[in-house]
Amino acid sequence: xxxxxxxxxxxxxxxxxxxxxxxxxxxxxxxxxxxxxxxxxxxxxxxxxxxxxxxxxxxxxxxxxxxxxxxxxxxxxxxxxxxxxxxxxxxxxxxxxxxxxxxxxxxxxxxxxxxxxxxxxxxxxxxxxxxxxxxxxxxxxx
Amino acid sequence: xxxxxxxxxxxxxxxxxxxxxxxxxxxxxxxxxxxxxxxxxxxxxxxxxxxxxxxxxxxxxxxxxxxxxxxxxxxxxxxxxxxxxxxxxxxxxxxxxxxxxxxxxxxxxxxxxxxxxxxxxxxxx
Numbered sequence: 723x724x725x726x727x728x729x730x731x732x733x734x735x736x737x738x739x740x741x742x743x744x745x746x747x748x749x750x751x752x753x754x755x756x757x758x759x760x761x762x763x764x765x766x767x768x769x770x771x772x773x774x775x776x777x778x779x780x781x782x783x784x785x786x787x788x789x790x791x792x793x794x795x796x797x798x799x800x801x802x803x804x805x806x807x808x809x810x811x812x813x814x815x816x817x818x819x820x821x822x823x824x825x826x827x828x829x830x831x832x833x834x835x836x837x838x839x840x841x842x843x844x845x846x847x848x849x850x851x852x853x854x855x856x857x858x859x860x861x862x863x864x
Numbered sequence: 865x866x867x868x869x870x871x872x873x874x875x876x877x878x879x880x881x882x883x884x885x886x887x888x889x890x891x892x893x894x895x896x897x898x899x900x901x902x903x904x905x906x907x908x909x910x911x912x913x914x915x916x917x918x919x920x921x922x923x924x925x926x927x928x929x930x931x932x933x934x935x936x937x938x939x940x941x942x943x944x945x946x947x948x949x950x951x952x953x954x955x956x957x958x959x960x961x962x963x964x965x966x967x968x969x970x971x972x973x974x975x976x977x978x979x980x981x982x983x984x985x986x987x988x989x
Contacts, residue, residue: 738888739866743865
């Protein structure tokens with residue numbers, strides 16, 4: 723098992739490219755299959771975007787802690803923790819109208835839907851003023 | 865790794881826009897900007913994704929918007945060469961539509977040509 727991936731970033735989307743590259747490198751080292759690696763990279767982007775959008779006042783500079791673990795059973799766990807505002811993305815409604823043709827539906831709101839579909843679980847918790855989002859991703863090696 | 869976007873007019877009104885790299889929250893504006901330039905003079909746009917490695921919800925948003933905008937002006941927005949990981953994302957979004965997803969740019973071109981011929985025949989009658 724590789725060492726855990728652990729880092730902190732500020733609440734700015736400018737952090738995403740560098741952070742994503744570092745997570746990619748760690749996933750490669752951990753031997754993650756392409757499907758699992760994709761799911762984790764997507765979860766990182768969508769959840770970080772969600773936190774930055776809803777978790778902080780507009781001009782506050784705050785830190786978020788990102789941790790990824792490769793577990794004994796081969797699955798991966800990614801957590802994003804911060805002391806921003808409480809917001810539970812798991813309670814968000816699924817996007818409407820997905821049965822309609824693309825030309826006849828809304829264009830947004832798919833981020834969390836994709837995370838829920840591609841990851842085995844998505845959980846939100848709040849304890850002592852700390853929000854934590856946790857996703858688990860199974861790795862079938864494909 | 866960022867995103868590279870390149871647009872070519874293959875023939876009058878038929879544009880190929882190829883994307884390579886990552887289409888995400890930090891790069892989507894590049895594609896959005898290119899489409900804004902291409903759209904007014906296009907009857908058909910094929911987005912070639914052969915070298916696209918990653919797409920997130922912001923990428924889907926730009927593509928869905930272009931699909932709607934092209935349809936609204938009576939044109940078509942098509943996609944080709946989706947790699948398996950990208951295809952899976954479209955599958956989850958329930959956006960793999962038969963008349964917009966093709967294996968190659970040439971296949972999309974033939975479909976568009978056939979549609980135009982059909983319109984011409986119908987107008988001729």
